[in-house]
Amino acid sequence: MTDFTLADLERIVEARAAADPSESWTAKLVAAGQPRAAKKLGEEAVETVIAAIENDRAALTGEAADLLYHLMVVLKIGGIRLQDVLGELERRTGQSGIAEKASRKS
Numbered sequence: 001m002t003d004f005t006l007a008d009l010e011r012i013v014e015a016r017a018a019a020d021p022s023e024s025w026t027a028k029l030v031a032a033g034q035p036r037a038a039k040k041l042g043e044e045a046v047e048t049v050i051a052a053i054e055n056d057r058a059a060l061t062g063e064a065a066d067l068l069y070h071l072m073v074v075l076k077i078g079g080i081r082l083q084d085v086l087g088e089l090e091r092r093t094g095q096s097g098i099a100e101k102a103s104r105k106s
């Protein structure tokens, strides 16, 4: 078990975004801009999908970590706080995903 949370990761990303890009992957991605960071997020998503389909637990754990980290960077560049995303998830807790999907089909 670990006490590490996504809020901790958000704080790290926030702090490292202002670092020297030659010393920080976070700062490098932020300096490169959203298209580059979002593309990297997409790559990590595909690698996560492959690990999941191959039922490779170690790879899935590692790729999921890469995915969450790159998502935090993309959110940072987009000016979206983790709390905003959690708030959206909380808003959805009152309804099942099936019911929500059905409500969009009219």
Ligand SMILES: N=c1c2ncn([C@@H]3O[C@H](COP(=O)(O)OP(=O)(O)OP(=O)(O)O)[C@@H](O)[C@H]3O)c2ncn1[C@@H]1O[C@H](COP(=O)(O)O)[C@@H](O)[C@H]1O
Binding pocket: 012, 013, 016, 023, 024, 025, 026, 027, 065, 066, 069
């Ligand atoms: N969690 C991460 C994290 N996960 C992945 N990465 C980096 O993301 C980069 C891309 O990962 P890839 O697996 O795609 O590796 P790659 O060598 O670029 O592969 P290719 O795309 O070239 O095939 C690598 O440089 C990884 O080190 C991360 N970089 C930083 N963090 C966190 O951010 C903190 C600050 O890091 P810096 O900003 O680099 O100081 C770190 O202490 C961590 O807590």
